[in-house]
Amino acid sequence: MLASPVSVHSAKIERLSRNLPSFSATKLASGMQAVTTTVMARGAVVITRHERPAMVLMSLERYLQMEQASEPDLDALSHRFDDMVAHMQGEAAAQAMADAFAMDPSELGEAAMAAATAVRDATNR
Numbered sequence: 001m002l003a004s005p006v007s008v009h010s011a012k013i014e015r016l017s018r019n020l021p022s023f024s025a026t027k028l029a030s031g032m033q034a035v036t037t038t039v040m041a042r043g044a045v046v047i048t049r050h051e052r053p054a055m056v057l058m059s060l061e062r063y064l065q066m067e068q069a070s071e072p073d074l075d076a077l078s079h080r081f082d083d084m085v086a087h088m089q090g091e092a093a094a095q096a097m098a099d100a101f102a103m104d105p106s107e108l109g110e111a112a113m114a115a116a117t118a119v120r121d122a123t124n125r
Contacts, residue, residue: 013053020056022046028057 021038023045028035035057038045044058058066087093100108 017046017053020044020046022048022053024048024051025054 021042023031023035023038025047028047035045039057039059043062044056046053047055047057100111103111
């Protein structure tokens with residue numbers, strides 16, 4: 001089900017209206033050549049209904065760029081996963097696991113908190 005134009009966040013609609021050329025649906029129907037020329041020059045236009053932004057008409061190139069930008073880079077994710085698995089299967093990981101099982105509960109808790117804090121700090125940089 002498509003969201004109605006009213007349900008779209010008004011600040012985003014205002015930004016589109018400021019940044020893109022605008023055509024009424026009537027003008028779109030009667031003057032497609034002018035609208036197409038503007039889309040090809042600017043990448044997109046706002047189509048209005050009853051003087052309110054209702055949709056965006058964009059070039060195929062811009063649409064494909066947006067579609068590609070939203071897709072995950074599966075090759076990069078696969079390489080990252082493979083690197084993580086290799087690291088977990090290495091000698092250092094095996095020794096760390098043996099050390100963890102040798103710790104008493106309070107030492108294990110302290111080590112877990114230190115590791116979580118290090119990850120959090122690295123993520124916040």
